[in-house]
Amino acid sequence: MISTWVSVIVMLVVFVNGARNEDGIQPCAKVHTSSTVVPLGSPVSATCVIREDCPLVSGQALQIEWRLGERFIPSSPVANESSRVSQTVISSFNHTRAVLTCCIRASPPQVVAGVEIRAGYPPEAPQNLSCQTNLSIPNTLTCSWDPGQQETHLLTKYTLHTEIWDLSKNHTYELPPGVHRYVIPRTDFALFSEMKIYVKAVNGLGEVTSAPVVLEPVSAAKFDPPEIRKVEIVPKKYSCLRLSWNLSQHQVWMHSYRLNLEIQLKTADSSQWNEQPILVTRVRPVDQCRLLHGTQYFARIRVRYQKSPWSEWSSSRSGVTLESAPTGRLDSWMKVSRDHMPKQLNIHLFWKPSKQFRANSQNVSYVVSVQKLPGEKGKVCSTRGNYCTFQLPGRAKKVYLSAVNAAGRSPPTEIRIYQPKALAAVFDVTAVPQDDISFLVQWKRGAPSGLTGYVVEWKPLLATDNSHIQFETADKNQSGLIITGGFEPYKPYGISVYPRFKDGVGPPQTVNAYLRQKAPSMVPKLRFKKKWKSHSELTWDEIPLEQRNGIIQSYKIFYWDQKGPIHIVNADPEETKVTLKDLNTKSPYEAFMMVSTLGGSTNGSTIQFEYEPIDAVSVVMILTASGVAFSLLIIFLVGCSTIRQRLKVRFWPIVPDPANSSVKRWTSESTQDSHLSWDNEDPIYLSRLSFLDLPTKLSKEEDDLWLKSGEETSDLGESICGSPFIPGYCGSNSDSVPYATVIFSGPCSSPPPTEPHVYLRSESTQPLLEMEESFSPKCYQNMASDGVLREQCFFGSSHDCVPEEEAETVIRWDDFPFLQALEMNDTQND
Structure with missing residues (x-):
């Protein structure tokens, strides 16, 4: 655009400065060049000639200057010419388009002539x-x-x-x-x-x-895409399909000419067309043979005339070849366990077509039987899937797997039942993406005897159906395998390697793997939990498996207060909590979590929390917990004491101590309430209970008889006192104690006696068991012949004794309710 305006200005200047003659307006000067179009980078020479009658130079000395665009370029006068001629040379013209002007030096300079020069390259041959x-x-x-x-x-x-x-x-x-x-x-x-x-x-x-x-x-001519009208079977030909087709409506007239046809086929379960199209010269109709039996095929075609361009591919249509009985064998994989019943085997059987297997039908089912011959007897499973679960007796050794369709049954594949073994032979399993559709699985081999190979099993962890389980076998010398099975990116897969032995299958080694990973789809929400002193705990829920998008590598917690720097804590990927230490209890905090996989990281939302000192509720909770703990300690100690006492009684039985027995203790609460005077008196020690059927009134002689008996008993005790055989009997520190005999006047069923009950003193020198503390009886009350109770002292005098007059007390039968419940025995003397 600038060059165009420069050219216009040059032409206007030349027109204004030109001289008029009879031929019209003549330019004041003229520039001569070898060519106005030159190769780019070539030299250019130009000559400027000013007319003698140019009004701009009449009567003046001339100085000519050159300009290329806005830039001055050197010039030189032409030899043997006047000062009205000037010449310039451009050694390399590097402009694709520029204006070369001739000027007269003045103030300002006067342009008197110019020319536009273009530069470029000659055209290339198309x-x-x-x-x-x-x-x-x-x-x-x-x-x-x-x-x-x-x-x-x-x-x-x-x-x-x-x-x-x-x-x-x-x-x-x-x-x-x-x-x-x-x-x-x-x-x-x-x-x-x-x-x-x-x-x-x-x-x-x-x-x-x-x-x-x-x-x-x-x-x-490029034809329009042709149309396949139908794909049908060829009668009596199991491996052939016949295609009928037409050209488009505007090109039907070309059917009479020699056309070429290409056909592409693929099976229904394949995503790729056959790489090499089939060329056909006989185009109506078209038979395609050497196909699989009972298999659905999709077909498409394209046409051309001689060597014209191929038309676009037609829309595809499908057809099914005639079916026949399945052929070939099936590859299988069996897992055996004894979960509940030891005499039963739980069997999971998986299979897939081998390279030689042909289903030869669209509707194929699979039968598992314990018998080799076909039949309903012995059949344990029938399915259209690729796996089966059943139970067999523990002594079962093999099963037979067959493929069945409407045309027949394949030869049975024999599958031996291998028991699980605890012998490990696989270590350090890894699974690394090989490309966008496969994994490279590697492991370290053990060296146990009887190893025959390996089974690599994989399944999507988000699918619980066993139909998604796939497997591949490997030789015993292999330590790696590439598996391909429709893997999806960002989805987790469980990959296991099982060792196979001659007589069983060893335990697997399993790893989780992703074909590709990216940042998690979510970040769990942080929850604040106060702990003791200046420590706090942040917890969160585990990320759901379907939202992880990869293997979690780390949880990072970023937290800060209003004044301090940002702190970072790394949490264990297997944990869902982290403890923050040394927090400032007077400042609020903010925190967020970053979750990372090998494919990226995602930040969660920010939470705010403030650590508060221990409040009253916390104190109450602490005290309550301490009280509960103390109570449990007491219960534990008491329990231990009780257990100790029981063990002591078990191994060291307690022998009754007559010195610690008391009839007074057998009295009911009502009796104790009515006879409070007994509470301060010493107990009576009993050697035995005698139940006698006494007459209502006891005679004087009988009284004397009992008294004599008592005296004799007393004398016996006194006679033993000081014996050399039993030293230390007498005195307050003696091991012997006084005994008493209780006499009842009648059985329980008889009316209450009118006479007071009689206590007969009995003194025994039977030594007592050794006790922790010695016991020294003091006094006891005895019945005199006149029916008056008198307190007597034995084994020496006692300051606790009082005169007989002061100790007179009437004892009633009602004072002893326990004794009333005892059965009365007939003890009359002959």
Whole structure:
């Protein structure tokens, strides 16, 4: 745009400064160059000649200057010429377009002449000329070409030329600048007449022609996609399908000409068409054979005339070949366990087609039987899936697997039942993505005897159905295997390696793997939990498996207070809590979590928490917990004491101590309440209970008899006192104690006696068991012959004794309710 304005200014200046004569306006000066279009980078020379009658220089000395655009360039006067002629040379013209001007030095300089110079490259010969005929309405012939890689920087014109030899017609078509494609109308060519086509390119530096193309327009026709009408079986041919097809509506008339046809096939369970299309020259109808029996195929076709371009592929249609009985064997994998019943085997059997297996049908089922011959007897499983679960007796050794369709049954595949073994032979299993569809599984081998191979099993962890389990076998010498099984990115898979032995299957080693990983889809919410002193605990829930998108590598907790720096704590990926230590109890905190996998990290939302000192509720809780703990300690100690006492009684039985027995203790609460005077008196010690059926009134002689008996008993005790055989009997520290005999006047059923009950004293020198503390009895009350109770002392005097008059007390039968409950025995003397 600037160069254009400069050219306009130069022309205006020359017009104004020109001289008028009879021929019109003449320029004041003129610039002569070798060419106004030059190759880019070539030298350019120019000469400026000023007219004698130029009004700008009349009567003045001249000084001529040169400008290239806005830049001055050196000049030199021409030898043997006047000062009105000047010359300049540009050694390398590096502008694609520039204005060269001749000026007279003045103030300001006066432009007297100028010329525009263009630079560029000559055109390249057009490449890749091709023409294609459209047989649809309207019929046309479209030709296109490539102008070349180098830019010419010059205006280049292209023309398309056609020569029809049979008709002696030539046509030339001029194209607008920058257009490299032209559509020849149907009137300028004949479908079945050969013609020559070429392209010519012209610019200021030269002219060039493309290589010519000789063709018959119909051979350059690209047909519309054909249509497959149907795909059907060929009678009595198990491996053949017949295709019927048509051209499009506007090209049906071409059926009578020799066309070429290509067919592509694929099975229903395949995602790829066969790489090498099938070329067919006999196009109606088309039979395709050597196909699998009973298999669904999809077919598509395309056509062309001789060597014309292929049409686009048609829409696909499907057909099924005739089915036959399945052939080949099945690859299997069995897992055996004894979970509940020791005499029963729980069996999980998986299978897949081997390379030799052919289902030969669309509807195939699989039968597992304990018998080799076909039949309902012995069948344990029948399914259309790829696995089966059943139970067998513990003595079962093998099963048979067969594929069945409407045409028959495959030969049975024998599968031995291997018991699980505890012998490990696989270590350090790893699974690394190999590409976008497979894993490289590697392991370290053990060296146990009897090893026959390995089984690599994998399944998606988000699917619980066993139908998704897949497996591959490996030789015993292998330590790695590439597995391919429709893996999806960002989904977890469990990959296990089992060792196989001659007589069993060893325990597996399992790893989780992802084909590709990315940042988790969510971050768990942090929860604050106060702990003791300046420590706090942050907890969170585990991320659901379907939202992890990879193996969790780390949990990072970022926390800070209003004044301090940001702190980072790394949590164990297996944990869901972390403890924050040394917190400032007077400042609120903020925190967030970052969860990372190998594919990226995700930050969670920020929470705020403030650590508060221990409040009253915390104190109450602490005291309550301490009280509970103390109570449990007391219960534990008491329990231990009770257990100790029971053990002591068990191994060291307690012998009754007569010195610690008391009739007083047998008295009921009501009796104790009515006789409070007994509470301060010493107990009576009993040697035995005698139940006598006494008469209502006891005679004087009988009284004396009892008294004598008592005296004799007393004398016996006194006689023993001081005996050399039992030393230490007498005295308050003696081991012997006084005994007493209780006499009842009648049985329990008799009416209460009117006489007071009688206590007879009995003194025994039976030594007592050794006790921790010695016991010294003091006094006891005895019945005199007159029926009056008198307190007596034995083994020496006692200051606790009182006169008999002061100790007179009437004892009643009601004072002893325990004794009332005892059965009365008949003890009358002969």
